[in-house]
Amino acid sequence: MSQPTPLVQPLLLQFQQLFFISKIVGVLPQDLDKFRHKNMLEKSRNGMFYMLGVLSVYVVLYNLLIYSFGEEDRTLKASQSTLTFVIGLFLTYIGLIMMATDQLTALFNQGQLGELYERIRVVDERLYREECLLDNSCIAKRIRIMLIMTFIFEISILVATYINLVDYTQWLSLLWIVSAVPTFINTLDKIWFAVSLYALKERFEAINATLEDLVMEHEKYKTWLSGNDATTATVGNRTTDHPPQSSPPPQYDSNLEYLYKELGGIDVGSLRGSGSKNRNKVAPIAHSMNSFGESIPTPYKPQRMNTNPMINMAHESELSNATKVEEKLNNLCQVHDEICEIGKAMNGLWSYPILSLMAYGFLIFTAQLYFLYCATQFQSIPSLFRSAKNPFITVIVLVYTSGKCIYLIYLSWKTSLASKRTGISLHKCGVVADDNLLYEIVNHLSLKLLNHSVDFSACGFFTLDMETLYGVSGGITSYLIILIQFNLAAQQAKDAIQSFNSFNDTAGFVGAATEMDNESSTLYDMVTTTMMSPTY
């Protein structure tokens, strides 16, 4: 499929560093050589074996970690009933489960991931042909920032916990490093998803910006026309400021502004600004050096017309030519559909990892806060959650975990908003052009746009938008309250029984019994919350 002279830089070019790291750590199995030379993700059998090997090593090490650090929990374990034990195991292993989900999904999807990026490349080419330019360079920057953030978080958590809370006189304590592996791998995988999603969002925004550009050009064209018509050409400045017909009818504009506000608080002013910024944007091909230092041939220099719009020359507006613009709008609409399809496919590829991430985030967030409470009350907590003993480390852990989840949700929400906003931009074209034929075209296309849907969901159980975030945070709060209440009640009951039976031999037994019951139910609640919260 690779053409000798690519029109556009493939998106994957920006993923070089990320791919290296993911390849080494074992997040992606694809072929390294092919990626270096052709910027393509291809299936590779060796990569698969390497990844499986890495996965099994991680699993073994993690179990070793649990075993060696579980010594302190032995006493706790002896008094636990089977179910409590199972739930405790679940809480311990959720990180491992999440990592395994990520890696196995990556293994199964290794062919489709490449196809996905190939589809994005085709979309880029089509966009390029429509003179809709994309700047991929910020994606590389984003990836770098995310990687640095990940390293900072992981290392600070690891080092702080190791120094403060782990007994580092034993050499076995070095195993503690393994405890950071699942979250690190998970974050790398999610960076892939987040950045690809961001790229999709940029494409949607590029389409919107192109449509807005059309509108602005047409406005200028109209101004120019009216300026020509005016017999007193001396006050050109005034005519441009207050053109009698040039700006769209004010009531339409205010309507649209209202719509923008509804669609996620983007005000029109900033959009216009972005529209004009696009004017100065450099074509992606101008960054023709990829990070390996190999240059990519630049076959085509895009020329930008109308770089200085204030010159009183013959303006051209595409919108005045309905038949010509129909082709363009049709193409943009098709590309929009294709991007929506890519978004759906991407969501499908990452649906299980996202579900597991959300479950993990919810459980760990609640558990960490609960154990923080327990630690302040000088109660014993599981050894793997020892970071909860220090409030400062807890804050870092919480920020890290919630940051991952919230960023993904926020980005998915923004992307689907950007896709929906295309309809508004399209409508602006129809309003500005004031042409019956064009208006019909716009009507037809906006009906189509209405049926392009991209909603990101975790396996269809819940959609990733701000509403879900609100529900989840509500769920966390209420369950935390329930847990702490139970804990308080259990403490009170224990105290009461101990004071009542202080002379009785059975005191210890009864106390243990109540605690056991209570603990089982609290842990039970925690597990069930993950299932319940998203529905409400």
Add this chain to the structure above:
Amino acid sequence: MLRAHRSWYRKFVELNLWATLYSSWLLGLFPFVYISRTRRIKRSGWLVGYGIAFNVLLLWLAMNYYEATQSQAKEELFTRNPLAEQINVLHNGLLLLTVFVMYFRNWWMSDELGKILNVLLELHDHHFRRYDTSDCYNFDNYIVYKGVCTMLELISIIWIIFGLSPRYNIGLLVGVLSIMVIQLGVFMVTTHFHICVMFVYRSIWIINRELLQLVNRLTIDKQVTKSSRIPKLFDLYRRLLELNRRIVGVYDYQITLFIVSLLTVNVISIFYILVYVVSLRKAVTFYMFLNFLQALSINISDFWLNIALCDLAVSANRSTAAILKLFNDIPQLDKQLERNLNDFALFSSHRRLTFNHFGMFDVHNAMGFRMVIACTLYMLYLVQFDYVNLMRTST
């Protein structure tokens, strides 16, 4: 034979409507007089005054004789379970509030109601009268259901109060009678809403039928490609939606409070029975069980009637949109007709018939289901909250 049966049924429906009208007049809840010359109704100040005087008297009577209507079993129950007493006080407050708000809103909004009824009358006279509505079975059924439900509620009150307290005296009689009349007033107000909605429903039903007939004619007869009826139907549809919005606006306090009080009555009565059985350790006789069951089932059916009524209208409205889809099949349509159809379809997909109370919730089956679930949960919470009290054995 079926036809004869139908005609009797129709007569029964008409009887229900007449009974509603006359009893509302009698209770002073319907302060309008019909002027047959202009075919309009007019608000009459005399009727308003009569209604206010009559109902204030009733309330005074009911307050005065409230003590007499309290049964012994209830008192015993309250001494046993103080929470039940508190709940009872709250509940009585709610019921009183319901009655006050209902009557007050009824007089306050009577001007608007009169206008709405006039519009409804006009629509009926000018547009819908000539259509045959004898096979709109749902209309008849729902009117009858509501009438029967109201009757059953009244009978159930009598049965419960006289069944629980065998001490007959004049105070009890007057108290029960006044309470019953107040209740009847409340039911009458809801019945007015019910009948208004049923008329809207029937109008939409007629529109649907007209549209379907048009589709059928267009598909069968290929020569016909034009029809001028669509704009008229569209206009009617729009007016109906607007009218419905106004009706709901007039009645939203009344209906919401009515539904809430029905639901609380159900929750509380189940709680009472539990307290009675579990903590008083009294065996429930078959008679009492039957008593309880009939009250519960009548309450639930009345509640569900309120929900089902709205759902019926909503689903009729939904099928309007579905019927408009059928026009897709027809290959050659007149340009004008096509445009009208598109307008109609867009309008009907963007503006639906909804029974939105205060902008907070829409009433339909799903909402009713959620309400029932919420009530079940509340009952569980109540039981759990009062578990210690409930389980304390009466030693």
Add this chain to the structure above:
Amino acid sequence: MSPNTWVIEMNSHKSRLFTHPQAHPRSQLSNDAFARRAVSNDNPVFEDISTILSVLKASGLLPFYEQLSSYEVGPPSKTNEFYSFFVRGVVHALTIFNIYSLITPNSAQLFFSLRETDNVNQWIELLLCIFTYTLTVFVCARNTKSMLEIMNEILKLDKEVLRQFGVVLSNNCNFSVKFLVVIVCCQAYIMVLRIYAVKGAITPTSYILIAFYAFQNGLTATYIVFASALLRIVCIRFHFVNQLLNAFTYVQQQKLAKKSRRQPPVSNMEHFPEDSLFIYRTHNKLLRIYKSINECCSLIIVCFLGYSFYTVTTNWYNLFVQITNNKGIISAHILQWCLAWLCLHTSLLALLSRSCGATTYEANSTSQILARVYGKSKEFQNIIDKFLTKSIKQEVQFTAYGFFAIDNSTLFKIFSAVTTYLVILIQFKQLEDSKLEEQVQNEV
């Protein structure tokens, strides 16, 4: 009142379509997995689900319809009708007998559990099962005609598809037989477990109770499988329509253009106006069938969902109690019993929600696919707009009597509700236990 109440005659329309040339280049259609070319005329209708149909017919839930031709079924003959009537009467008589023996102490030996709440649970479960089955029988008896109508509509649609495209739509309902086997196995296993659990000699009344209970459960479950099979059949038709439409989308058109680059470009767009008419009509018909199925089954489905919700909750609760009891003895009998129930109900719920979800998805994706068709001329755009305008904000849903929509997320919602109730139940149990402890301490 719904569009279903009026059957729309489309005779003239059909005749027009009949003249439509059949020699379309539609190779891509007949290659589909669900379509096969073999046409044999004397096949019994719905042979994929014939097993389940015969079970339901024998138990009086479905009429013994007459097969008039390979694309039409007629009402049952008098004797067959009488048979169904008779079977239903027997079932109702048995139900009344069962309720009677549940009230009288005849059945006491079936309720042997130590905890009182368990017995109450079993009672409620039995009553719910009886109620569900009785309701199923009643609703089926009332809906005999509309069931036949649905079948006839589906067959008519098949006939038209065959005439237009020479394609016989297969039904892909092999799952029904598998589920039948699962149901029978589970019920038989539960029956055996029950009989073994009873201490002492079993009275014939108990035998009848157990057997009839299993019978009721099995038939209700079978009916649910039948509903899912019907939904699957509709789903496949929707899918066929979508495939037809998919051939006109711009992606497919581009592919075609690429293939025939050397030859003069052949576009099949010229068939679009005629085909779109067929597609719209079929879509409308399918929607109508879908809605009628919903109306026929929704009451039964609501009841079944309630019943299985209750069963799943109590069984999870029992499992929980078994695992966490302090004695450390886990009764293998109760474990097996619970697992059998859970397996049966979970699989049925999954089947139902999946088939509903798939059908809803296919029905709703038609407009999405149509949005990908780009017509060059004004006429084509009008055809597309006509459909899209009328399907704005009109999501098709399979609802459980309007209470909630059944789709893929229903299973998730049911299980989240189950966990909520479990938490409440477990809290009750803890309160009960703590009270017991208090009493013990007071006595000490």
